[in-house]
Amino acid sequence: MFKTLLLTAALVASPALAARDDPDTQLRKALAGRIAGTPTDCISLPNTQSSQIIPGRAIIYRSGSRLYVNEPRSGAKSLHDDDILVTRVTGSQLCSIDTVNLIDRASQVQHGFVILGKFVPYSRPAKAN
Numbered sequence: 001m002f003k004t005l006l007l008t009a010a011l012v013a014s015p016a017l018a019a020r021d022d023p024d025t026q027l028r029k030a031l032a033g034r035i036a037g038t039p040t041d042c043i044s045l046p047n048t049q050s051s052q053i054i055p056g057r058a059i060i061y062r063s064g065s066r067l068y069v070n071e072p073r074s075g076a077k078s079l080h081d082d083d084i085l086v087t088r089v090t091g092s093q094l095c096s097i098d099t100v101n102l103i104d105r106a107s108q109v110q111h112g113f114v115i116l117g118k119f120v121p122y123s124r125p126a127k128a129n
Contacts, residue, residue, distance in 0.1 A: 023057035027069070030060055034067065034122035042095040043068050043119050055081045059100070061119070068119040070096075078102055078112030086110075094119075 021029065030052065043061060052060040056077050061068040072079075073096075084103040087094060096119070102112045 023054050027054050027058060027060075030054070031067065031069070031122050033124055035125055037121035037123060039118035039120045040068075041097075041118060042093040045089065045092050045094050048094070051085060053079050053081050053083055053085070055079055059085065059114075059116075061094070065124065067122045069122060070119050071117050072100075072114035073117045075102075075112055075114035079114065080104075082106075083111075 043063060047063045048061050049064075050062045052062075054060065056079055058069050058071045058076065059079070061070065079102065082105045084105055086101040086103055087098060089095075089098055094116070096116050098116050100114050100116065101110050102114065103109065104111050
């Protein structure tokens, strides 16, 4: 009975897992229609509304209409799309020297951390008049 339930659960979950885009595709979709700007070392935390994890690859921070992509210098392979990001900063900026602890949402246990890299801004192009 247990083996049947386990197998059934695996079969039901398989289509959902197969439908998930790979990290490169997720990043490409998130940045569609945007143009990369000059990388910067820090972003303003008070202006940051949300973040999105690209598993194994990057963290996207939204600040107004601009997205900042951070591909960590270390630990990116530990990023999971359902992680809770915990950042301790001094001041009001998140910078490329900061670390972000990764907390598993289900167990509430830290399972890793990343060391941030530079933040690459992505904006929509100005509309022509």
